[in-house]
Every structure is written in C-alpha cells, then in structure tokens.
Amino acid sequence: MARETARGESGLGIQHGTKYFPANALLWLPPVRWDPGHGRWPAVGRHRGNGRRYVNMIVRADDLENFRVKGVYSEGLVRSLNGYDHDPAAPRILQNPWTRERAQSWADGRNQLREGILIDGQRQPRISVPNPPPAELHVGGEILHLAHYGTRGAHYSRMPPPMEWAPDT
Structure with a gap:
C-alpha cells in the first residue's frame, strides 16, 4: 500500500493509506477470477482495524507501490487468496499459482511503470x-x-x- 494516496475532488486530498489498509501495509494480489473494473485489483491484507485477520478487498491500482515476490506460508493467507477454490483437505496449497519467474517479471514491470x-x-x-x-x-x-x-x-x-x-x- 502506498504511503500517501490521493482522494477527494481532483485528487487534491492526501490520505495515509486507505480506509481499509494502513500506509505501507503488505498486500497480496490473488489471481484475478473476474474483472473488478479499470484500474482496480483484488487484494488480500490485514485490515486497518483488526491486524489479525486477512480480508479481501478491491483496491485501486494507483494506491499500490513497491511490488515484490514473496512466498506464502500462512494457512489463513492461503485460504484468503484461494477464496471459493480453497480445499480444506490441503490448507497450505495455493490454487492456480504463478511461476516465480512470471510473478517476478510482472512485479518488475509494475515497479518500472510509466x-x-x-x-x-x-x-x-x-x-x-x-x-x-x-x-x-x-x-x-x-x-x-x-x-x-x-x-x-x-x-x-x-x-x-x-x-x-x-x-x-
């Protein structure tokens, strides 16, 4: 999550983070199952109000920065990333994962965004x-x-x- 996000009329209001995620929060981007709209992505992260549970939200792509590729080891995070495809028999298996090379290439492209x-x-x-x-x-x-x-x-x-x-x- 970006440190500062633009809000309000003409984007002149500066806010730290968003309503749901604090500034510099770690967010994971699951594979997109449906198009949430132009410039918006589904994201999983710890909510601003409750730092223990993971929540799924749709966030603006402009509010995200510093993309990195990291492994996922938490059962709760895997459950949130899998969504409806989660298999309780395999609680630590991520459904439809990208290869590390594909994810790194995508992250590098977003970090060098024009x-x-x-x-x-x-x-x-x-x-x-x-x-x-x-x-x-x-x-x-x-x-x-x-x-x-x-x-x-x-x-x-x-x-x-x-x-x-x-x-x-």
Whole structure:
C-alpha cells in the first residue's frame, strides 16, 4: 500500500493509506477470477482495524507501490487468496499459482511503470513518461512543457512557461 494516496475532488486530498489498509501495509494480489473494473485489483491484507485477520478487498491500482515476490506460508493467507477454490483437505496449497519467474517479471514491470499524461487537459493514453517526468517533451514535432506534476500524473501544455519579471536595477 502506498504511503500517501490521493482522494477527494481532483485528487487534491492526501490520505495515509486507505480506509481499509494502513500506509505501507503488505498486500497480496490473488489471481484475478473476474474483472473488478479499470484500474482496480483484488487484494488480500490485514485490515486497518483488526491486524489479525486477512480480508479481501478491491483496491485501486494507483494506491499500490513497491511490488515484490514473496512466498506464502500462512494457512489463513492461503485460504484468503484461494477464496471459493480453497480445499480444506490441503490448507497450505495455493490454487492456480504463478511461476516465480512470471510473478517476478510482472512485479518488475509494475515497479518500472510509466505514467500517462494530459496535454492541455486531454488525457493521452498512448503517450507515457517516466517518473519523474521531463520538463520538455517532443511529441509529433511539437514541444510540450511540463505545467504541473501531481498525484494524477503529468500535465503538459503547448504554451511555454511564463518568464519571470526582474526589475531593472
């Protein structure tokens, strides 16, 4: 779970963790059985209010960071990850596990995630930039200037930044 998450109108409210998980909580992502919606994933972790039980929740992908591959040894965690497919006769067997190589490749791809951008208020899904974004971006023969960078990504403008006025002395 990310240390700070964006909430509220236009993502201007900063919150530590989410309503259900504290900041820096360890979450496990089970195999997806159904699509919870764009940018949302099922996750298993210890609830903010009760640190002993594992709970299944749907979380925003933007609220997750620092992906790692780790083994699962707890019976309670295996039960939560398996969900309805859990076999009580084999309490420590994870159903439909990924190979370590596949999981590591996926985690590495998420950790090196590039961010989408907005150009003059319009989302550009096919253009992405690294984090932190460059001050100038060359797209289609145009030079775009970084106008704002926040929790919702990089906002670029076709207008150059204003020049600072300095008094003549």
